[in-house]
Amino acid sequence: xxxxxxxxxxxxxxxxxxxxxxxxxxxxxxxxxxxxxxxxxxxxxxxxxxxxxxxxxxxxxxxxxxxxxxxxxxxxxxxxxxxxxxxxxxxxxxxxxxxxxxxxxxxxxxxxxxxxxxxxxxxxxxxxxxxxxxxxxxxxxxxxxxxxxxxxxxxxxxxxxxxxxxxxxxxxxxxxxxxxxxxxxxxxxxxxxxxxxxxxxxxxxxxxxxxxxxxxxxxxxxxxxxxxxxxxxxxxxxxxxxxxxxxxxxxxxxxxxxxxxxxxxxxxxxxxxxxxxxxxxxxxxxxxxxxxxxxxxxxxxxxxxxxxxxxxxxxxxxxxxxxxxxxxx
Amino acid sequence: xxxxxxxxxxxxxxxxxxxxxxxxxxxxxxxxxxxxxxxxxxxxxxxxxxxxxxxxxxxxxxxxxxxxxxxxxxxxxxxxxxxxxxxxxxxxxxxxxxxxxxxxxxxxxxxxxxxxxxxxxxxxxxxxxxxxxxxxxxxxxxxxxxxxxxxxxxxxxxxxxxxxxxxxxxxxxxxxxxxxxxxxxxxxxxxxxxxxxxxxxxxxxxxxxxxxxxxxxxxxxxxxxxxxxxxxxxxxxxxxxxxxxxxxxxxxxxxxxxxxxxxxxxxxxxxxxxxxxxx
Numbered sequence: 001x002x003x004x005x006x007x008x009x010x011x012x013x014x015x016x017x018x019x020x021x022x023x024x025x026x027x028x029x030x031x032x033x034x035x036x037x038x039x040x041x042x043x044x045x046x047x048x049x050x051x052x053x054x055x056x057x058x059x060x061x062x063x064x065x066x067x068x069x070x071x072x073x074x075x076x077x078x079x080x081x082x083x084x085x086x087x088x089x090x091x092x093x094x095x096x097x098x099x100x101x102x103x104x105x106x107x108x109x110x111x112x113x114x115x116x117x118x119x120x121x122x123x124x125x126x127x128x129x130x131x132x133x134x135x136x137x138x139x140x141x142x143x144x145x146x147x148x149x150x151x152x153x154x155x156x157x158x159x160x161x162x163x164x165x166x167x168x169x170x171x172x173x174x175x176x177x178x179x180x181x182x183x184x185x186x187x188x189x190x191x192x193x194x195x196x197x198x199x200x201x202x203x204x205x206x207x208x209x210x211x212x213x214x215x216x217x218x219x220x221x222x223x224x225x226x227x228x229x230x231x232x233x234x235x236x237x238x239x240x241x242x243x244x245x246x247x248x249x250x251x252x253x254x255x256x257x258x259x260x261x262x263x264x265x266x267x268x269x270x271x272x273x274x275x276x277x278x279x280x281x282x283x284x285x286x287x288x289x290x291x292x293x294x295x296x297x298x299x300x301x302x303x304x305x306x307x308x309x310x311x312x313x314x315x316x317x318x319x320x321x322x323x324x325x326x327x328x329x
Numbered sequence: 330x331x332x333x334x335x336x337x338x339x340x341x342x343x344x345x346x347x348x349x350x351x352x353x354x355x356x357x358x359x360x361x362x363x364x365x366x367x368x369x370x371x372x373x374x375x376x377x378x379x380x381x382x383x384x385x386x387x388x389x390x391x392x393x394x395x396x397x398x399x400x401x402x403x404x405x406x407x408x409x410x411x412x413x414x415x416x417x418x419x420x421x422x423x424x425x426x427x428x429x430x431x432x433x434x435x436x437x438x439x440x441x442x443x444x445x446x447x448x449x450x451x452x453x454x455x456x457x458x459x460x461x462x463x464x465x466x467x468x469x470x471x472x473x474x475x476x477x478x479x480x481x482x483x484x485x486x487x488x489x490x491x492x493x494x495x496x497x498x499x500x501x502x503x504x505x506x507x508x509x510x511x512x513x514x515x516x517x518x519x520x521x522x523x524x525x526x527x528x529x530x531x532x533x534x535x536x537x538x539x540x541x542x543x544x545x546x547x548x549x550x551x552x553x554x555x556x557x558x559x560x561x562x563x564x565x566x567x568x569x570x571x572x573x574x575x576x577x578x579x580x581x582x583x584x585x586x587x588x589x590x591x592x593x594x595x596x597x598x599x600x601x602x603x604x605x606x607x608x
Contacts, residue, residue, distance in 0.1 A: 032428075034422070034426065034513060035422040035423075035425075035426035035428040035431075036422075036428065037422075038418040038419060038421055038422030038426075039418070039419050039422045039423070039434060041415045041418060041419070042415050042416070042418070042419035042438070042484055042488060043419075043434070045415065045477065045480065045481045045484060046437070046438055046441060046481060046484065046485075048456070048477065048481070049449070049453060049477060049478055049481035049482075050441040050444060050449060050481060051437070051441070052452075052456065053448075053449035053452035053453040053456060054444060054448060054449050054452070056449075056452035056455065056456070057448045057449055057451070057452045060451070060452065073455060119347065122343065123343070123344065123347060126340045126343060126344060127344075131340075137344060137348065138595070139592050139595060140348060140351060140352065141347070141348075141351055142591065142592070142595055143351060143352075143355060143588060143592075144351055144354075145591075146538065146584075146587055146588045146591035146592065147584050147587070147588060148538075148541055148542040148558070148559070148583060148584055148587055149542045149544060149559075150542065150544055150558070150559050150562050150563075150580075151358075151562065151580035151581075151583055151584045152354060152580075152584075154562060154563075154576060154580055155354045155357055155358045155577065155580055156354055158357065158361065158369075158573050158576065158577065159353075159354065159357055161573075163371075163372070164369060164370060164371060164372060164373055164573070165373055166353075166357055166373045168373075169372060169373035173372065200350065200351070200354070204351075208598070208599065211599065212599055215599075232333065232336060254442075257442065257443045261443075261445045261446065261447075263446060263447065263544070263545045264542070264543075264544045264545065267544055267545065267548075268544060268563075281445075282445060282446070282447050282545075285445075285447045286447055286450075286545075289447075289451060290549075295451055298447075298451070299448070299451070302445055302447050302448035303448070305445050305447075305448070306443075306444060306445060306448055309443050309445070310443070313443060
């Protein structure tokens with residue numbers, strides 16, 4: 001089924017265009033065209049929703065796009081690199097706030113991904129062998145993943161209320177750990193609140209993936225190891241974790257990207273303006289674009305964010321796949 | 330193999346604590362949704378002072394929840410069906426044919442996963458408005474616009490997962506089907522798709538959840554008539570007095586379809602992930 005002729009012929013040809021040609025030729029062109037036709041709907045949608053908007057976003061980042069030009073953004077004057085220099089001028093308020101938001105996001109992402117991975121892996125390893133209630137527990141653990149983000153996060157927002165929330169009721173009223181009820185959704189505590197919600201929401205995905213990965217480890221490996229007298233911890237270290245490495249490689253990357261770009265959790269938890277301590281980058285850019293109506297600067301910040309994610313992903317993939325042939329999709 | 334006692338105990342403790350953490354918000358949601366307003370306005374109570382189903386009646390009139398519900402169902406349902414069909418075609422193309430640009434396609438599609446949503450939110454908004462002005466097809470503010478957006482969000486993961494799944498279906502099967510007189514599409518739908526049902530169900534669940542739960546684009550791209558639950562639910566919280574019991578009741582109601590569907594189909598999801606994503 002190898003296609004040798006230049007595929008451009010097939011790509012351009014609409015399904016009926018070759019009708020007058022002899023039958024054999026039609027079949028050949030069809031065969032060349034077929035994979036492209038199969039991909040066409042996906043490609044068109046990716047172009048419409050992801051790729052073209054991304055290019056426009058990059059163009060916008062070089063324009064002075066304030067509220068006056070929203071109706072006709074093409075008419076907005078070019079701004080050169082002004083939006084970028086504004087974003088990375090860390091002495092001025094805008095750049096300073098962006099840098100702060102970036103550091104907050106980094107700290108948040110590292111902690112959240114680490115905890116999600118740890119909880120997910122521990123639970124999956126504990127549940128590797130069958131025991132009574134295992135299927136039920138597995139279903140329970142997937143509930144946070146299945147719940148719609150807004151429903152789950154709004155419940156957490158209720159729990160974190162200062163006067164009528166569960167968290168203060170337990171910490172202050174029942175355990176007496178704080179002198180007065182704390183604020184969780186404003187001030188420094190908001191970072192903790194955000195982290196708790198993010199881990200609660202994110203760890204089941206790690207659990208799901210690691211669990212699937214564990215099912216692919218051949219049982220014989222464990223049998224052989226226990227005949228050789230390896231204990232459970234040794235089996236974990238020598239068999240389970242090394243076998244999970246390819247799974248973890250993808251899992252950590254996906255968790256990292258999702259967490260770093262997370263908008264939904266802080267948006268539902270805090271509303272449009274996140275407290276400074278939990279000012280994640282997506283919210284920050286949203287705020288810079290929609291609340292101040294400065295889309296040029298917002299786009300420049302988004303492009304910088306994308307560049308950062310590209311670099312991190314590239315370095316990560318280079319480091320983790322060294323010595324291991326990159327999986328060819 | 331009998332596990333040592335210490336292992337069993339550490340497992341018990343860990344899993345119990347984790348279950349508590351996981352179910353705490355579920356308990357709060359459920360119990361608060363049955364409380365009278367005084368219980369949720371004052372200090373938190375583990376147990377309601379009295380049970381009432383009043384919040385479940387009031388939620389429908391405080392905000393037009395039924396309308397949001399229908400909007401979400403239409404948007405998420407259509408996005409799921411289209412996303413699955415399009416992903417099946419694309420994954421079949423990639424897994425069964427060699428052609429120029431294949432690697433470029435898979436890498437591009439996968440890399441869209443790392444785009445920050447915020448980067449293309451505004452451009453997409455502009456594109457939809459301009460398409461609307463040029464052709465009269467209203468994409469901005471309409472369900473169609475949201476459906477196109479959401480189905481594309483779930484496409485990369487769906488295609489990626491189905492490629493892995495289709496590759497595990499032996500090629501001899503489709504070749505046998507073609508010998509029997511089926512075309513490539515006949516082979517796809519008679520042989521490959523039936524063999525890949527768990528993967529397809531997993532992808533459908535994922536696509537539905539993505540569309541049902543998305544907040545950012547819903548908050549910008551919908552208007553009063555097309556508003557989905559993701560935005561509509563905030564209606565209870567914008568009043569001066571937040572009706573927390575109603576918020577919890579509404580959260581529970583909007584969660585039921587996805588959680589129930591997910592738990593029913595989670596076996597497929599695990600099976601689908603095992604064969605598809607995790608190779």
